[in-house]
Amino acid sequence: MDVALVSSTFLTILLAELGDKTQLATMALGSSSGRPLMVFLGSTTALLLASLLGVMVGESLASMAPPAWLHLAAGVGFLAQGVRLLLEARGDLPASTSS
Numbered sequence: 001m002d003v004a005l006v007s008s009t010f011l012t013i014l015l016a017e018l019g020d021k022t023q024l025a026t027m028a029l030g031s032s033s034g035r036p037l038m039v040f041l042g043s044t045t046a047l048l049l050a051s052l053l054g055v056m057v058g059e060s061l062a063s064m065a066p067p068a069w070l071h072l073a074a075g076v077g078f079l080a081q082g083v084r085l086l087l088e089a090r091g092d093l094p095a096s097t098s099s
Contacts, residue, residue, distance in 0.1 A: 013051070022047075 017023055026043045030036040061070060087093040 017047075 030039040
C-alpha cells in the first residue's frame with residue numbers, strides 16, 4: 001500500500017470538506033433527525049460513492065487524454081471560475097444562484 005498517497009489524499013479531502021455545504025447539511029440533519037448514526041452512515045456512503053465516481057472518471061480521462069491536456073483543462077476551468085467570481089464581486093455579472 002502506498003501510505004504517502006493514502007495520507008495525502010486523506011488530508012486533501014479532509015481539509016477540502018471541512019466547513020463546506022455538505023458538512024453543514026450533515027450537521028443540520030444529524031442534529032434534527034434524532035438518529036445521528038444513520039445520518040453518519042448515509043453521508044459517509046454518499047461521499048464514498050462520489051469519490052469512487054471521481055476516481056473512475058479521472059482514470060477514464062487519463063487513459064483518453066495526455067496529462068498535459070488535463071492539466072491545461074483544469075487550469076482553464078479554475079481561471080474561468082476565478083474570473084466569473086471577480087466579475088460577480090465587482091457587480092459586472094448577476095450573482096449566481098447555484099454554487
